[in-house]
Amino acid sequence: MGRNDHVGDDDERQNLPPEAYDHLGDPFEIDDGWLRTASDDEKLTAMRSWFLTRYCDPAQETPYNGREGGYMFVHGGPYGPAEVLP
Numbered sequence: 001m002g003r004n005d006h007v008g009d010d011d012e013r014q015n016l017p018p019e020a021y022d023h024l025g026d027p028f029e030i031d032d033g034w035l036r037t038a039s040d041d042e043k044l045t046a047m048r049s050w051f052l053t054r055y056c057d058p059a060q061e062t063p064y065n066g067r068e069g070g071y072m073f074v075h076g077g078p079y080g081p082a083e084v085l086p
Contacts, residue, residue: 012045020046028053051081 013021013028020034020042030046038046058064058071058078065072 013049015045016042016049047085051085055079055081055084 017034019031020038021028021030028050030050035043035046056062058073063072063074064070071078
């Protein structure tokens with residue numbers, strides 16, 4: 001599993017209320033109490049932010065070797081959202 005420490009423009013945390021997560025924590029963790037009462041849109045934003053702080057597109061940060069068959073997932077994977085979000 002690779003970490004994406006450079007979320008960049010995809011970081012939607014600024015759209016979440018301050019009580020939604022620990023602002024000093026790393027990695028980004030959602031507050032479970034807040035999540036129970038959040039709207040569906042806020043939950044989707046929180047899930048996207050959580051996912052993007054942990055996972056990235058292989059083309060961005062994963063070594064590639066065509067002779068060996070493509071991307072070399074040195075940290076495990078590949079992982080898809082359907083595997084990790086439930």
